[in-house]
Amino acid sequence: MIRLPLALLGAAAMLLLAVAAPHPAAHADSAPEVRVVAAPEDAEDRLARAADLAAGMSLREKAASVVMGHIPTTDPAAASAYVTGNGLGGFILMGANVPGDEESLRALTGALTADPSFPPLIAIDQEGGDVSRLPWDGFPGARTLREEASGATQDAFAARAALVDRAGISVNFGVVADVTADRSMFIFGRSLGADPDGAAARVAAAVAGEGAHAASTLKHFPGHGAAPGDSHAGIPESGKSLAEWMETDAVPFAAGIDAGAPLLMFGHLRYPAVDELPASLSPQWHRIAREELGFTGVSVTDDLGMLQASGDPAYADPVANGVAALAAGSDLVLSVMFSTADSAPRMVDGIVAAVESGALPAARLDEAATRVAALRLARADAGAGFVPCPGCSPAG
Known part of the structure; x- marks a missing residue:
């Protein structure tokens, strides 16, 4: 049976009116958008419905449902045709997808959803600071937050997630759980802490802050802070043993999982003492995440194109990489x-x-499709009955 984190399961049945957090530069007279959230499903009901949805899919529909794609466009019609025409489970927004204002972005994201009761997962890398796709996000990022108490991280991510949500985005690939004190490391400026405990406190705070508005993603498992180099252009490697990892780099990921993060992004990182394969392609690292850290949500790869960019001929075929993942x-x-x-x-x-x-067991695809379907249903519950405020400008 597939277990799902409490963050996906909803709270007690209720009717809630919530007002989105204001844009950091919003005018004082800007009226808010109003969200009406209907009574969420029981945990078992949602899981059962996700399993039913997956069971009713054809093989091709299941395959498409576990793919999150991307094309560089701000044209709602083109983006819609790409997602709905291929039946994709998700779409990631990059800089080339973000127009100059929230209203236009909302039109783009809105066009991606054909069925609001079962929306695709619309994701973005909105960390703040060094990695920020939304130019109107003026909230502090990791370089500032890593020097402050964890409460500041929770506040920043709560406000950031409200912007993400208001733009029609359901998933934020925004919580960097990598830990490093080394300023020369590629990930230093994006890490929320220089030591495991400090990073863990801020990671948990970020997840808690985002929870009301967006599905948090912890990245880059099992930890880029211990692996020198840039995973966009190579496969960084760490010499740590599993025991060493459990005492250091695992700590922030464990904290984020315990805080209820519903997604975990696997990095293209190699820890040879644990597995020669990059973590994104490693059954061992997936086992560790689920059996040792107790992760029960959706595991997502980092961009598979990065494996191609490594130049390693073993990873030259993106389709083979996807199947292996x-x-x-x-x-x-x-x-x-x-x-x-x-x-x-x-x-x-x-x-x-x-x-x-037979290279990919049908049961493995069923499991993946069910987990993704459950998250899609959870996000539908979180945004059910969205009522735009007539005449309001989301950007203020």
């Missing part, structure tokens, strides 16, 4: 770099072929 335990495969309009259909074709050949 699913077989290892990933639930959602992400493709950005080198992605074109036909990349997602090729990935779906490859997943279908892998199941038909």
Whole structure:
């Protein structure tokens, strides 16, 4: 049976009116948007409904449901055709997808959802600071927050998540759980702490802050802070043993999982003492996340294009990488770099072929499709009955 985190399961049945947090530069006379959230489903009901949805999908529909794709466009019609036409489970917004104002972005994200009761997962990398796709996010990022008490992190991520939510985005790939004190490390400026305990407190605070408005994602598991280099251009490596990792880099991830983060992003990082494979393709690291840290949500790969960019011929085929990630335990495969309009259909074709050949067990795809479906249902519950405020400007 697939276990899901409490963050996905909803709270007690109620009717809630919530007002989105203001834009940092909003005018004082800007009226808020109003959200009406209907009574959420019981945990078991949602899980059962997710399993039913997955069971009712064709093989190709299941394959498409575990793919999060990307094309660089701000045209709502083009983005809609790409997502709905391919039946994709999700879409990631990059800088090339973000127009100059919230209203235009809302039009784009709104066009991606054909069925509000089962929306695709619309994601963004909105960390704040060094990695910020929304130019109107003026809230502090990691370089500031890592020097402050964890309460400041919770406040910043609560406000940031409200902006994300208001733009029609349901998933934030925004909580960097990597820990490092080394300023020369690639991830230093994005890390929330220089030591495991400090980073853990801020990671948990970030998840708590985001929870009301967006699905938090912890990244880059098992930890980029111990692996020198840039995973966008190579496969960084750490010499740590599993025991050493459990005492250090694992701590912030464990804190974020305990705080209820519903997604965990696996990095293209190699810890040879644990597994020679990059974590994103490693059954061992997926086992550790679930059995040792107790993660029960959706595991997502970092951009599979980064494996291609490493130059390692073993990872030159993005479709093979996607199939390997699913077989290892990933639930959602992400493709950005080198992605074109036909990349997602090729990935779906490859997943279908892998199941038909037996290279990817059908039960593994069923499990992944069910987990993704449950998260989609949870996000539908969180945004159910969204009522735009007539005449209000979301950007203030």
